[in-house]
């Protein structure tokens with residue numbers, strides 16, 4: 136996974152460096168949370184210390200739990216600032232994360248899509264994959280044309296994610312998440328899947344029929360996508 140994270144971090148750095156800062160449009164990056172991308176964020180912070188600037192980068196996070204305050208250390212807000220945003224020079228106004236405490240989820244999600252569109256779409260979307268093949272929080276059943284919306288989490292996701300909470304009852308039952316088509320509309324998509332726990336998900340992603348039964352399979356329809364795996368996650372192939 137270390138090599139995989141190094142590869143992905145370098146790819147992100149290359150894209151940012153290659154992007155012409157004279158253009159009015161900023162570089163638009165879609166970002167995941169989870170343990171898989173931690174090594175990527177660590178390297179991007181390192182790159183910033185060595186001179187890489189994120190001033191022309193605008194970010195959109197994939198998802199956020201409903202009901203958690205940004206200060207809650209299990210929220211994806213907290214994760215992003217802790218691992219990345221607090222350590223680089225990205226302007227606060229460039230950071231977009233769905234508000235899981237909004238009192239109008241529908242409006243929150245519609246605004247999120249509109250904001251992405253106002254930047255001309257996402258250049259590069261990084262993603263992880265859940266053990267059952269979810270992408271962002273697009274669980275089994277999410278359609279190819281799904282957009283940003285409130286989603287209810289599968290029992291398996293609640294179980295897996297409960298490792299970060301004191302007990303499973305504290306894991307939120309729903310989240311706001313970009314849709315499958317929000318991800319696939321990006322110009323480039325990079326999915327990270329590391330470790331033996333992801334072996335089944337990798338196998339399904341690559342070999343199952345492309346369908347809502349395993350939303351990560353939809354990534355195969357993207358013409359500029361990569362799945363980054365390691366020895367563990369490749370062990371089912």
Ligand code: GLP
Nearest residue numbers: 167169170171263264265271272
């Ligand atoms: C959560 C997130 C997903 C992420 C998945 C895998 O369910 N909503 O976006 O891909 O976890 O996380 P990890 O990288 O920790 O295995």
